[in-house]
Structures are given as structure tokens and as C-alpha cells.
Amino acid sequence: MSCKSPEVCQLNPPKTGPHSPGIGASAPVEKRFAFRPALGSIGSGLRFAGSVLVDLCLPRSCAGCQRIGAHSHSSWCLECWKKIPWAISPLCPRCGRPFTDSPDSPDHLCGECIEPTFHFDTARSAVLHEGIIRTRIHQFKFGAQMEWAPPLVELMEIAYAGWGLPAPDLIVPVPLHPKRLKERGFNQSGLLAGEFARRIKAPVSFDILVRKNQTRPQTRLSRRERLENVKGTFEIPDARRVRGRRILLVDDVFTTGTTLNECAAILKRKGRASEVHAITVTRALPG
Ligand SMILES: [Zn+2]
Ligand SMILES: [Zn+2]
Numbered sequence: 104m105s106c107k108s109p110e111v112c113q114l115n116p117p118k119t120g121p122h123s124p125g126i127g128a129s130a131p132v133e134k135r136f137a138f139r140p141a142l143g144s145i146g147s148g149l150r151f152a153g154s155v156l157v158d159l160c161l162p163r164s165c166a167g168c169q170r171i172g173a174h175s176h177s178s179w180c181l182e183c184w185k186k187i188p189w190a191i192s193p194l195c196p197r198c199g200r201p202f203t204d205s206p207d208s209p210d211h212l213c214g215e216c217i218e219p220t221f222h223f224d225t226a227r228s229a230v231l232h233e234g235i236i237r238t239r240i241h242q243f244k245f246g247a248q249m250e251w252a253p254p255l256v257e258l259m260e261i262a263y264a265g266w267g268l269p270a271p272d273l274i275v276p277v278p279l280h281p282k283r284l285k286e287r288g289f290n291q292s293g294l295l296a297g298e299f300a301r302r303i304k305a306p307v308s309f310d311i312l313v314r315k316n317q318t319r320p321q322t323r324l325s326r327r328e329r330l331e332n333v334k335g336t337f338e339i340p341d342a343r344r345v346r347g348r349r350i351l352l353v354d355d356v357f358t359t360g361t362t363l364n365e366c367a368a369i370l371k372r373k374g375r376a377s378e379v380h381a382i383t384v385t386r387a388l389p390g
Contacts, residue, residue, distance in 0.1 A: 166254030167235045178254035187258065188231040190386045191265075198360060199227040201386065221360060223367035223379045228357045228386030229262035236385060240355055244291045255355075255384045256298040263303060268380055271351035274300040274307040277366055278337070280317040295384065296353035311345060311374075312366060313338050329361040337369050345374030352381040359389075 164171045167183030177184065194201040195213035198221055202208055215221065230236050236258070243251040276296035284290055293309055300307035315338045324332055339345055350370055352363055360381075367379040 166239060166251065178257050183235070186234070187236070188233055190228045190230055190262070197221065197225055198223075199225065199357070199386065200388070201231070203231070203388065215360075221364050221367070222371055223352065223360075223363060223381045225268070226357060226360065226363065226381040226383070227262055227266050227268075228383045229258040230385055232356055232358075232385035232387035240385060244355060247288060249289075249294070252294050252298055256295055256302065259295070259299055259353075259382055259384050260302050263299075263382060266382075268351070269349065270303075271305050271380070272348040273311070273345075274303075274305050274351050274353060275312050275366075275370075276307075276309060277352060277354040277362055278309075278312050278314045280314040282317055292354045295355060299353055299382075305351070308344070311339060311341070312370065313340060326359050326361070329359055333362050333365040337366055339369055339374045342374045345370055345376045347375065347377050349378040350376045350380070352379065354381065354383045356385050356387055357381070357383040358387040 163178065165180035165183055166178040167186070168180060170180055179187065190199065190201045192201075193205065193208045193210050195216050196210050197212060197216040197219070200213045200215070202211075202213075232240070236255070239248075239251040239255060242248040243255065274296050276290060276292035278292075279287065279290045290309075296307055296309075314336055316336045318332045318336055352366055352370075354363055357363065363381040363383075367381065370376040370379045
């Protein structure tokens with residue numbers, strides 16, 4: 104059987120090119136059973152597995168325009184690919200904020216990073232939080248449309264390839280509180296992190312970082328409120344698993360960076376991680 108999906112097919116994986124994610128073996132998982140809490144329920148896991156199977160068996164449709172068989176090496180057709188709003192230079196080399204209003208300027212530190220406020224060493228987002236990609240993130244996160252996870256991770260993988268970050272020792276998703284996990288049925292960051300780790304062949308852990316307090320949704324909060332909202336939210340049950348390691352945090356959207364910052368703070372202070380970096384699918388710029 105010929106496989107139409109290079110993302111899940113392990114036969115003849117493409118090796119180079121802008122649409123060619125690293126494909127192949129599963130990522131080593133620190134504790135295999137730890138994937139279950141990330142999924143939240145067997146139902147969610149089955150739906151995710153189902154979407155992968157559908158992807159294997161049917162001609163792929165474009166993740167943007169949904170035309171069937173639009174491209175054989177990517178989840179996106181060429182037309183949609185050309186419209187992807189990449190979060191590229193000029194940007195802040197530390198937090199990855201793109202300067203879309205001054206496209207001819209060189210890379211330079213943003214206002215947040217001139218006097219460092221972030222605990223993570225660096226961060227990058229693949230694309231701007233707008234248009235069809237914003238829609239797909241919402242459908243994935245709030246509508247449990249699992250089929251959008253691989254196309255979103257594909258964007259993250261392209262951004263990672265251009266970043267030049269040394270290989271991480273461990274991929275860690277931003278955790279959900281168990282109550283929120285039960286309501287939603289899955290942790291969107293966990294699913295993205297698992298798929299991302301599989302593609303870049305890095306170990307992933309879903310239980311190194313846990314959320315001990317349930318916070319209000321950050322969406323409508325000011326920056327100051329966001330900082331207060333996430334303070335003391337995260338915990339590391341076993342700091343020995345973090346010490347001296349280069350951690351790459353994964354989340355869906357970077358808005359003010361407060362959640363990622365709080366995760367990085369505890370990974371460094373309590374866990375004594377040697378480095379903490381962060382990658383997200385999208386970057387929401389302040390309006
Ligand atoms: Zn398309
Ligand atoms: Zn910055």
C-alpha cells in the first residue's frame with residue numbers, strides 16, 4: 104500500500120525541503136503511561152488515533168482550504184502555504200516577538216527583554232495568531248478537532264528547524280489543571296508536544312511539570328492580572344528529573360508569555376534546569 108501521509112508513514116520519509124518534517128520513529132517517552140494524563144480520556148486518545156488513521160487511509164486535504172489531494176508532502180497546499188504569516192525576522196532574539204510594523208529593521212531586543220523579565224532563555228512562535236491558523240487552533244483546542252494538531256505541529260517544526268536551538272534534553276508541555284483536563288478531555292499542549300517530540304525525535308515528559316492551582320482563563324486579563332493569576336501555579340514533583348537539563352516548553356499560543364514564564368521560573372529555580380526555552384504554534388501580538 105502506498106502511503107499518502109508522510110507525517111505518519113515510516114516508509115521512504117522525505118529528508119529535506121521546506122515541507123519535510125523529520126519523520127519516523129516515535130519519540131522516547133520518559134514514562135510511556137504518562138501520555139494518558141495528557142490526553143485526559145481514552146475517548147480523546149481514540150479520536151486522535153482515529154484522525155491519524157484517517158490521514159493514513161484517505162487522500163490528504165489541505166489544512167487551510169481543505170481541497171483534497173492538494174499537496175503530497177505537507178498538510179498545507181502551496182496556495183495556503185504562501186499565505187502563512189510566519190513569525191520571522193525582524194524579531195526579538197530573546198522572546199521571539201516579531202516586529203511586523205517595521206519589516207526593514209534588524210533583529211533587536213523588545214521592550215520586555217531590554218531589562219529581562221522572562222525566566223526562559225529564548226522563545227519562538229511559528230506563525231502569527233491570525234486568519235485560518237487562529238481558526239484551526241480554536242477548533243482544535245475548544246472544538247476537540249484533533250485532525251488539526253499535525254498541521255499545526257508541522258508549522259512549529261519548520262520554525263524549530265530555522266531556530267538553531269541545540270537539541271533539547273526534554274520536551275515539556277504546559278500542563279492543564281486536572282479539573283480543566285477532565286472538562287476538556289485533553290490537554291492541547293500535551294498533544295502538540297507529543298507530536299512535536301515524535302517529529303524531532305526528542306524525549307517528552309507529561310508529568311514533570313504539574314499545575315496545582317486552577318487559574319482563570321487568561322484571555323481577557325491584563326498583563327498584570329495574568330502575572331497574578333499564574334503565580335505559584337506550577338509544581339515539579341521530582342526536581343531530580345529536571346536538574347542540569349535543557350528543557351523545551353511547548354504551548355499553543357504565546358500571548359504575553361506569563362504562563363510560559365511561570366513554568367520556566369519553577370523549572371529553573373526549583374528544578375535547576377540548565378536552560379529553558381519555549382516554542383508555540385502562534386504568537387498573539389498586542390493590539
Ligand atoms: Zn490550501
Ligand atoms: Zn523580547
